[in-house]
Amino acid sequence: MGLFSTGKHAYWIQHTHFFHADVYECSSCGREFDNRYKKCPNCGAEMDRGDLDWVDEFAMFDAFFED
Numbered sequence: 594m595g596l597f598s599t600g601k602h603a604y605w606i607q608h609t610h611f612f613h614a615d616v617y618e619c620s621s622c623g624r625e626f627d628n629r630y631k632k633c634p635n636c637g638a639e640m641d642r643g644d645l646d647w648v649d650e651f652a653m654f655d656a657f658f659e660d
Contacts, residue, residue: 603638605629 603621610616616625622636632639 601636601638602641603633603636605640 601621603619606618606620608616608618608625614627616627617629618625619633619636619638619640621638622633624633624635626634630640
């Protein structure tokens, strides 16, 4: 399914983790991958929406400890 153009457009959401490598989540289908691709291997959405969104694992800790 992911090999052909679906007409969908999306972007990668980068999840940065403290103890393991970053992962990239498709904003269209939510699947996570170790690399960024031009198209999502799962849903086929074209990744042409500019910069990555970035999610920091430490944001939760900052909120918890009020830093």
